[in-house]
Amino acid sequence: MFEKILIANRGEIALRIHRACREMGIKTVAVHSSADADAMHVRLADESVCIGPPSSTDSYLNIPSIIAAAEVTNADAIHPGYGFLSENAKFVDIVTAHGIKFIGPSADHIRMMGDKITAKETMRKLGVPCVPGSEGEVLTLADAEREASKMGYPVIIKASAGGGGRGMKVAVDKEALSEAFSSARSESKLAFGNDAVYMEKYLSGPRHIEVQVLADGQGNVVHLGERDCSLQRRHQKALEESPSPAITDELRSRIGKTVSDAIRDMRYEGVGTIEFLFENDEFYFIEMNTRLQVEHPVTEMITGIDLVQAQINVAAGYPLDLKQEDIKFSGHAIECRVTAEDPRTFAASPGPVTEFHVPGGLGVRVDSALYTGYNIPPYYDSLIAKLIIHAASREECLLRLNRALEEFVVSGIRTTLPLHQEIIHNPEFRDGHYDIHWLEKFIASR
Ligand code: ADP
Numbered sequence: 001m002f003e004k005i006l007i008a009n010r011g012e013i014a015l016r017i018h019r020a021c022r023e024m025g026i027k028t029v030a031v032h033s034s035a036d037a038d039a040m041h042v043r044l045a046d047e048s049v050c051i052g053p054p055s056s057t058d059s060y061l062n063i064p065s066i067i068a069a070a071e072v073t074n075a076d077a078i079h080p081g082y083g084f085l086s087e088n089a090k091f092v093d094i095v096t097a098h099g100i101k102f103i104g105p106s107a108d109h110i111r112m113m114g115d116k117i118t119a120k121e122t123m124r125k126l127g128v129p130c131v132p133g134s135e136g137e138v139l140t141l142a143d144a145e146r147e148a149s150k151m152g153y154p155v156i157i158k159a160s161a162g163g164g165g166r167g168m169k170v171a172v173d174k175e176a177l178s179e180a181f182s183s184a185r186s187e188s189k190l191a192f193g194n195d196a197v198y199m200e201k202y203l204s205g206p207r208h209i210e211v212q213v214l215a216d217g218q219g220n221v222v223h224l225g226e227r228d229c230s231l232q233r234r235h236q237k238a239l240e241e242s243p244s245p246a247i248t249d250e251l252r253s254r255i256g257k258t259v260s261d262a263i264r265d266m267r268y269e270g271v272g273t274i275e276f277l278f279e280n281d282e283f284y285f286i287e288m289n290t291r292l293q294v295e296h297p298v299t300e301m302i303t304g305i306d307l308v309q310a311q312i313n314v315a316a317g318y319p320l321d322l323k324q325e326d327i328k329f330s331g332h333a334i335e336c337r338v339t340a341e342d343p344r345t346f347a348a349s350p351g352p353v354t355e356f357h358v359p360g361g362l363g364v365r366v367d368s369a370l371y372t373g374y375n376i377p378p379y380y381d382s383l384i385a386k387l388i389i390h391a392a393s394r395e396e397c398l399l400r401l402n403r404a405l406e407e408f409v410v411s412g413i414r415t416t417l418p419l420h421q422e423i424i425h426n427p428e429f430r431d432g433h434y435d436i437h438w439l440e441k442f443i444a445s446r
Helices: 011-023 039-045 064-073 089-095 107-114 116-125 141-151 176-191 250-265 296-303 307-315 394-407 417-425 438-445
Strands: 004-007 027-033 049-050 078-081 153-157 168-171 197-201 205-215 223-233 236-242 268-280 282-289 332-339 355-357 364-368 383-391 409-411
Touching: 004 011, 004 332, 004 355, 011 027, 011 039, 011 307, 011 364, 027 039, 027 064, 027 417, 049 064, 078 197, 078 307, 107 116, 107 168, 107 282, 116 197, 116 282, 141 153, 141 197, 153 176, 168 176, 168 223, 176 197, 176 250, 205 250, 205 307, 205 394, 223 296, 223 438, 236 296, 236 417, 250 268, 268 307, 296 307, 296 332, 296 383, 332 394, 332 417, 394 417, 417 438
Parallel strands: 004 027, 004 078, 027 049
Antiparallel strands: 153 168, 153 197, 205 223, 205 268, 223 236, 236 332, 268 282, 332 383, 355 409, 364 383
């Protein structure tokens, strides 16, 4: 087992990884920008190293600084968390070349899934159903028009290197296609340095359902059920739950088996998430994330499995000691992403936190690196806390979530806590009747 892990991240996920290491008797190294010297993960880690100025490019994305920090502190593994370098195959190559273990899949798997065109092709060959669309890259507007008339409008043009909802444009008809095609390409070039795009049929009202897998690269794979992440604003998830109100036991077993078989065939190692759109009882693969997800706690709550510890164990070479029949799903879990944003305008709201009081009690978990007196820097993602609730049923989960939201106090800044309260009181949401467009419509109708 590793003796010391460097955590190449910040915020709640850095703390989350520190906690897993601590319980396993593994020492931790925090790396931080100069703006994060007072951060909670820095305070709690065994050692810390400043890796650069506030800008992410110069700190959390600064590969030479992070490698130097790992060498100076003698760390034998690096956990990337999510975002930043977590899906950067070049980083994995460099980490490996320095004799340090990257906690995650191989660089080849990251490369394969990071290119969405290759990812779809690979999954299709492995028997995973995909959204109908172009075969590979669409090079010219004339090709785009031909593809669109084959699949029928509306269509969506997506960046092959895409992520975070960028480089994605919908065209409702032929007139809109030219603009959508060129703006998807230029947005992708700007964000990812690559203008390759592909096309899909734009599904009108699907749910976003994703399946969590855990694999050891030695042929052992389990799936840990699904998460329903349909509540999104600008293609960004806001609230996630498991099990999905739309998925039956039969559907779960079916898609779980399809996904596990594909992951086993790939000899994939680590945790991974296979994302689908789900409409009329059919699953359509859209992408795979080769890392831990923000919303991983909902799966942990209903399965009792610590995903970060599991990641560390398989990275250290231990075979997975779980079989599919060992995985038991218990009750219901919901996660609310709390961000430092105005709940109406969504304007960023960084600054000093004058009071921070988290809810507690049975089935209440708060993953957050905030504390009273902390000054939220303006340079990074606005996520400040994840409130995760577990209860025997969805109904009880909502009752518990309601009282936890009532107890949660964050003063000095604006947060999206009031938005979550509004969502959970909405009758449609309570009935589980929502798709990927629901939240945007709900926000517009307030
Ligand atoms: P990213 O990697 O940028 O997050 P995804 O491919 O995961 O991109 O898609 C993000 C979201 O965009 C999905 O959850 C869904 O809401 C929407 N989306 C993507 N593809 C389609 C599609 N073919 N039809 C309808 N909505 C889509």
